[in-house]
Amino acid sequence: MNTEIDISALGVDGDGIARMPDGERLFVPGALAGEHVSVQPVDARSAHLLSVLRPSPDRVAPPCPLFGQCGGCAIQHLSLPAALDWKTETVVHALERAGFADPIVTARFQSPPASRRRVDLAIRRRPDGVAIGLHARRGDVVDLTTCPVLAPALFALLPALREVTRSLGALRQNGDVLINQLDSGPDLLLATDGPLEPSDRAKLAEFARSQRIPRIAWRRAGTTDTPETAAQTGPVRHLFSGIAVAPPPGAFLQPSSAGEAAIIAAVLAALPRKLNRRDAIIELYAGCGTLSFALSEKARVLAFEGHPDAVASLRRATSGTRVVAEQRDLNRQPVMARQIAEAGAIVLDPPYMGAGAQMAQIVEGRPQRVVYVSCNPQALSRDAAGLKAAGYTLDGVTIIDQFLWSTEVEAVCVFSTPPAPRRRMR
Structure with missing residues (x-):
């Protein structure tokens, strides 16, 4: 039976969400927040969109004729500025769930169309x-x-x-x-x-x-x-960052060159100002060196990565640089708290599921500055909660939207804690 409902929000998969009289949520693909729509229920939790009776001012015509068929894009019917706002809210809410009230978004970036590499x-x-x-x-x-x-x-x-x-x-x-x-x-x-x-x-x-x-x-x-x-x-x-690397087949690469540059700029801006040549930055989940060589312009870099071919590619490119690469499965063999504590800063770009066991060692080591590059707000929320419990503050967040028209979003988050006596790394 067809029915008319009001859409109150967008879900994490880009579906419209309506709050039903019994308190349950109904998910409607293709509907946007603020819209009044006609739907045909599919089951107790989802419905098929029949028509938009009162459209959102953020609704636009999808730019691709395959939208709705192809699973690559979920929100082409949402304007790009509104999509960036929604992704920003997703990251902000994740950090609020971790205990950080009113996170400060210091910058936002959105890749242009036709830039995915x-x-x-x-x-x-x-x-x-x-x-x-x-x-x-x-x-x-x-x-x-x-x-x-x-x-x-x-x-x-x-x-x-x-x-x-x-x-x-x-x-x-x-x-x-x-x-x-x-x-x-x-x-x-x-x-x-x-x-x-x-x-x-x-x-x-x-x-x-x-x-x-x-x-x-x-x-x-x-x-x-x-x-x-x-x-x-x-x-x-x-x-x-000007250093030639020969990546292995299937190597991780940021989706766009402009997005990569935005991440690097945000990470470098987040580093402590007083780093010197004797300090070392510990970089976790370094890949083939997306951030490593940019970081080495500020201090020595100890780069840890679990994939053997990625580490081999990175090592071959480090001659004459201040980057030292080490292969390590950071889930099974995390960098320990004592070494973490000695670093001038920790920079991590963990996989989709987050930092896991490595985050526990970061929390125990209590480095003064942690720069976290996130590709999953849910994992970010879990990891950030540990930092909050350890007394860290959130200094700022940069939102990176490289996955245009998808529900994916990246963020660079800067956490700090009051300085404590630390030993220099030898």
């Missing part, structure tokens, strides 16, 4: 060819025939990629491809559900030559096997 796409063989794109919200792969998010050079690669994957015997039914647009060109990590035959390698080599792709790596889909090089036409190279 990293994407992980699904591949699906069909009777009429190959679809390469993103999964529908609850369904099959939607072929990415247009995209206002991807950088033009990356999107332009997809037609030829469809043709070559269609010809591969290794692609029986399903696969995926992760593309990083490096300074040296596109870097591909391809996964297929069948083994790579010699004829497949020849096809990939020709594809790499014709598309000016320095490297194509491959592994079996559904595994975590170390990727092998399937085709290489030249060296891979990417600059982090």
Whole structure:
């Protein structure tokens, strides 16, 4: 039975939320806060949007014809300024739940459209060819025939990629491809559900030559096997703060170059002013050096990272710099509180689930300054609660919206505690 309801808020997945007479929440995909809508209930907790009877002033026409089918974007019907406001509120509320009242947002950044330089796409063989794109919200792969998010050079690669994957015997039914647009060109990590035959390698080599792709790596889909090089036409190279790094296949890369620059600027601005050449910054979850070399302009850097290939790439680039890289699984073997206490500052960029066991050592070590780069407000809230309980204050937050039209948001949070006597690191 159709019914009319008022939408009071947006949920974490971008769905409109209505508060029903019995107090329960009803989730309505496609509806915005402040709207009066007509819906058809699907079950006790969700409904299908039929029409918008009173639209929000923040409602806009989605810029992509695939919106609503493709699962990559959730809020293209929300204006970009309003989306940034909503993401800001998401981070602020997460910090409030951690115990920090009235967090101060010191800066905000939003990437422009067509600037995404990293994407992980699904591949699906069909009777009429190959679809390469993103999964529908609850369904099959939607072929990415247009995209206002991807950088033009990356999107332009997809037609030829469809043709070559269609010809591969290794692609029986399903696969995926992760593309990083490096300074040296596109870097591909391809996964297929069948083994790579010699004829497949020849096809990939020709594809790499014709598309000016320095490297194509491959592994079996559904595994975590170390990727092998399937085709290489030249060296891979990417600059982090002016230092050339050769990232491994599938390496972590910030979604946009402008977003990376905004994160670096926020992190550097958060460092203590009195750092000197004898001080050391401990960097946790360093990856291939996104922040490492920028940090080394301020002090010595001890960079810890768990992925062996990422650490190897970082180490090869550290000659002549003030960066020392160490491989360590920070969940199983965190940097201990005593070493944390000796650092001039702690900078961490943890994975989606947060810092886990490492955060407990940070809290125990009580460094004067903690700069936390977050990609998940829920994990940030958990980790920040430990800092609050230990007496830290929140000095400021920078909001970073690189995942345009998605529900994802990043933040750089600066925590501090009164100085305590500390020993110099040797």
